[in-house]
């Protein structure tokens with residue numbers, strides 16, 4: 161049974177919103193060593209770590225063209241069809257988000273532009289430890305293709321339990337990904353940051369992963385851009401008397417199965433809603449295969465009872481969940497009041513699984529409270545925005561008094577001179 165906390169005081173909320181984080185300093189130290197090793201020994205370090213952490217002897221790190229081409233035959237027609245439907249929705253929703261250029265004459269003779277320019281080299285990490293998340297290939301590869309990123313590198317681990325899933329390779333070809341490297345964990349992130357003989361260096365690294373992957377992205381963000389910390393999955397379900405206990409339970413179990421450090425939180429208006437959901441979890445749990453992950457994840461999951469709807473909203477905003485499901489009366493009233501969440505699922509028929517796979521929204525989302533300040537992967541993530549300006553002689557003349565006054569007030573007279581030398585003819589003659 162998950163622990164239930166009834167009407168906690170506001171000063172107890174911070175503790176209840178804490179994620180299940182084992183000693184971060186230990187992980188940081190271990191990942192720091194992995195990064196240093198990859199920086200100095202490149203592919204050799206990747207091979208050693210594949211053996212140490214994944215139990216595999218790697219010969220070639222990059223897949224050959226014939227291995228990539230052969231994968232399609234190993235994917236069932238049913239999965240290919242499913243990928244086509246999901247890819248279509250993801251493509252449509254991301255095309256609709258494409259950033260537009262801005263071109264504005266802010267005052268006569270002063271023209272300002274902003275143009276989105278695709279990042280040239282992107283690295284896409286696809287988790288493969290607990291499960292081969294080929295859906296993540298679509299979530300990263302499709303927007304990268306739409307943006308026009310020139311070089312796309314995909315890294316995913318080969319493990320002793322499974323080779324690279326053919327679905328991962330097939331999904332990569334659907335997205336036009338040109339290089340697939342069999343390396344996972346923190347070492348894969350380091351390889352994409354520094355470059356090795358087999359793994360090209362990239363300008364920005366995207367993708368979710370476990371604590372090692374996420375810590376490596378954070379540590380390496382001093383050297384290479386990253387999307388955001390997208391670590392162990394988490395879901396918060398907000399429920400009241402209109403929710404369906406089995407739906408709530410299935411949604412919580414669906415994230416608990418991602419791994420032992422995933423978290424599923426229920427926020428509800430009454431003890432009876434909490435009890436119905438907890439009983440449904442107990443009824444459904446025996447049907448599921450990943451009982452190890454589920455049991456450990458549920459051991460640090462909880463139900464919070466807050467009878468007041470506005471307290472429920474405040475608690476949800478304090479937790480800032482990666483995924484927030486609203487199974488409540490007038491769900492949009494709640495959704496409109498949410499200010500911190502990665503992705504929101506509105507109403508009883510919007511399970512998180514829809515967004516995980518096929519509704520069209522992106523499932524690479526900020527975890528551990530980062531939704532307070534960061535967005536999930538979206539089209540903007542794949543661009544830089546370059547600004548331009550062009551001033552006519554008249555435009556510069558009319559702006560000159562403002563520029564020179566500000567420059568002088570900052571005691572930077574060369575800045576003022578750069579304007580005056582253009583606008584005062586006698587100044588140029590004097591030089």
Ligand SMILES: NC(=O)c1ccc[n+]([C@@H]2O[C@H](COP(=O)([O-])OP(=O)(O)OC[C@H]3O[C@@H](n4cnc5c(N)ncnc54)[C@H](O)[C@@H]3O)[C@@H](O)[C@H]2O)c1
Pocket residue numbers: 190213214286287288289290291293296317343344345346368369370371372373389390391392393418419422482523524525526527
């Ligand atoms: N936030 C998101 O958007 C999002 C999306 C999908 C998945 N996820 C999360 O991604 C994670 C995937 O994790 P995973 O483990 O299945 O796959 P993974 O690919 O992230 O990590 C597997 C790798 O971790 C490394 N590793 C394992 N144990 C290690 C150790 N003791 N020391 C150093 N390295 C070690 C290994 O090299 C292995 O290849 C899950 O936690 C899931 O919840 C998050």
Ligand SMILES: N[C@H](CO)Cc1c[nH]c[nH+]1
Pocket residue numbers: 293295296392393394418482516523524525
């Ligand atoms: N729930 C994950 C995001 O945290 C995404 C995913 C992929 N496959 C299934 N689920």
Ligand SMILES: [Zn+2]
Pocket residue numbers: 393414415418516
């Ligand atoms: Zn999921």
